[in-house]
Amino acid sequence: MSNIVLKAENISKQYRLGQLGTGTISHDLNRMWAKMRGKEDPYLKVGDANDRSKISGSDYVWSLKDINFEVMQGEVLGIIGKNGAGKSTLLKILSQVTTPTTGEVKVKGRIAALLEVGTGFHPDLTGRENIFLNGAILGMSKAEIKRKLDEIIDFSGVAKYLDTPVKRYSSGMMVRLAFAVAAYLESEILIVDEVLAVGDAEFQKKCLSKMKDVSSGEGRTVLFVSHNISAVQSLCTKAVLLENGQLKHHGHIGDTIKKYLNSNTYVNKSTYIFNGVNKWAYATQLKVFDLSGEALNEIPLGKPWCVEVDFEVKQNISGLIVGLGMVNEYETPIRTSWNKPQNFLTGKYRARFTEKNIIFSGGEYKFVIGLSIGTQVIQYIDENIYITISDVVENLDESILKNTNGILLNPMEMNISIIN
Numbered sequence: 039m040s041n042i043v044l045k046a047e048n049i050s051k052q053y054r055l056g057q058l059g060t061g062t063i064s065h066d067l068n069r070m071w072a073k074m075r076g077k078e079d080p081y082l083k084v085g086d087a088n089d090r091s092k093i094s095g096s097d098y099v100w101s102l103k104d105i106n107f108e109v110m111q112g113e114v115l116g117i118i119g120k121n122g123a124g125k126s127t128l129l130k131i132l133s134q135v136t137t138p139t140t141g142e143v144k145v146k147g148r149i150a151a152l153l154e155v156g157t158g159f160h161p162d163l164t165g166r167e168n169i170f171l172n173g174a175i176l177g178m179s180k181a182e183i184k185r186k187l188d189e190i191i192d193f194s195g196v197a198k199y200l201d202t203p204v205k206r207y208s209s210g211m212m213v214r215l216a217f218a219v220a221a222y223l224e225s226e227i228l229i230v231d232e233v234l235a236v237g238d239a240e241f242q243k244k245c246l247s248k249m250k251d252v253s254s255g256e257g258r259t260v261l262f263v264s265h266n267i268s269a270v271q272s273l274c275t276k277a278v279l280l281e282n283g284q285l286k287h288h289g290h291i292g293d294t295i296k297k298y299l300n301s302n303t304y305v306n307k308s309t310y311i312f313n314g315v316n317k318w319a320y321a322t323q324l325k326v327f328d329l330s331g332e333a334l335n336e337i338p339l340g341k342p343w344c345v346e347v348d349f350e351v352k353q354n355i356s357g358l359i360v361g362l363g364m365v366n367e368y369e370t371p372i373r374t375s376w377n378k379p380q381n382f383l384t385g386k387y388r389a390r391f392t393e394k395n396i397i398f399s400g401g402e403y404k405f406v407i408g409l410s411i412g413t414q415v416i417q418y419i420d421e422n423i424y425i426t427i428s429d430v431v432e433n434l435d436e437s438i439l440k441n442t443n444g445i446l447l448n449p450m451e452m453n454i455s456i457i458n
Contacts, residue, residue, distance in 0.1 A: 116274035147226025
């Protein structure tokens with residue numbers, strides 16, 4: 039493999055819809071009978087592409103189909119694509135958490151993977167004990183782990199809780215320790231899924247800097263999945279673009295990101311309707327309009343505007359938070375607003391967010407809606423809610439345009455009312 043440290047050859051992964059495991063007993067018997075006769079698995083011939091927007095005509099779906107690429111030593115490879123494109127499935131196969139249905143992964147060196155919060159940790163062991171456990175899994179001696187221990191503790195920032203069972207850690211603390219362990223223990227390949235989004239902005243920046251260091255300074259290989267395209271662009275040299283389980287592009291980071299952005303078709307509307315779901319509370323509609331009440335699917339630059347989110351509460355709830363966020367085309371957060379925890383009786387409500395403070399640059403933006411109680415998420419909607427800020431300037435002093443796109447400043451004005 040020369041200086042190729044990881045190679046994916048014809049990787050495919052098939053899942054059976056609506057079932058646990060591989061399927062029914064009859065299907066397993068059919069597979070066994072075909073194997074005994076030296077025939078191909080009959081269910082590899084069927085299955086829909088991994089397009090979650092369409093109703094499946096088969097009981098089987100190809101989460102990944104015929105994926106081929108190579109990763110060189112010291113390379114930082116980004117893996118990008120929309121939700122459901124197969125990114126996490128691919129990482130699980132590359133890190134040998136699961137096996138491919140067909141194809142083969144060739145790896146030269148040890149892999150440290152950070153795929154989900156708590157991956158590789160035993161909840162009843164302390165943080166310190168889990169560090170030694172992870173090192174032992176990687177084949178390191180106790181003496182080798184001890185040499186790295188102080189660096190891991192310092193980077194993670196959880197020294198106070200190091201001798202506490204990790205089941206008592208918050209998700210942010212868990213990610214801090216898990217990344218520190220993966221980054222400092224001596225593996226040749228570091229695989230990081232978008233789990234870093236759980237950490238705060240300062241820690242995310244710290245992690246990106248560390249991944250650059252292990253690549254350029256230590257010659258280690260990094261595979262990085264994130265919806266934050268600007269982070270991928272700053273960190274990675276090459277990227278893989280997945281779409282509906284298929285590899286659409288593999289090459290230079292700039293070319294791959296360009297193809298990804300061009301594949302996003304924005305359909306702007308002034309009103310978005312959401313299907314009711316079986317939850318305690320859920321959003322039913324989002325509307326965008328100006329201060330006079332006129333519906334907008336494109337906002338003139340500098341014009342104040344409002345967003346109304348209608349939501350329904352199915353049972354009395356204490357401490358409900360309704361949040362609205364905005365991200366740009368690179369999935370970078372631009373604006374986040376929410377109410378203080380509030381008690382709601384069963385009924386229908388409307389949250390109005392008014393934006394007067396920030397002058398946005400022209401371009402496409404996406405809204406994100408979240409309903410939660412504390413850290414418990416009830417509903418999260420982050421797809422296909424787009425708005426365009428036009429380049430048309432309306433009643434605005436052009437000198438103000440120098441201060442566009444403020445990031446996470448004061449929240450939008452917000453109030454919640456009952457819908458009669």
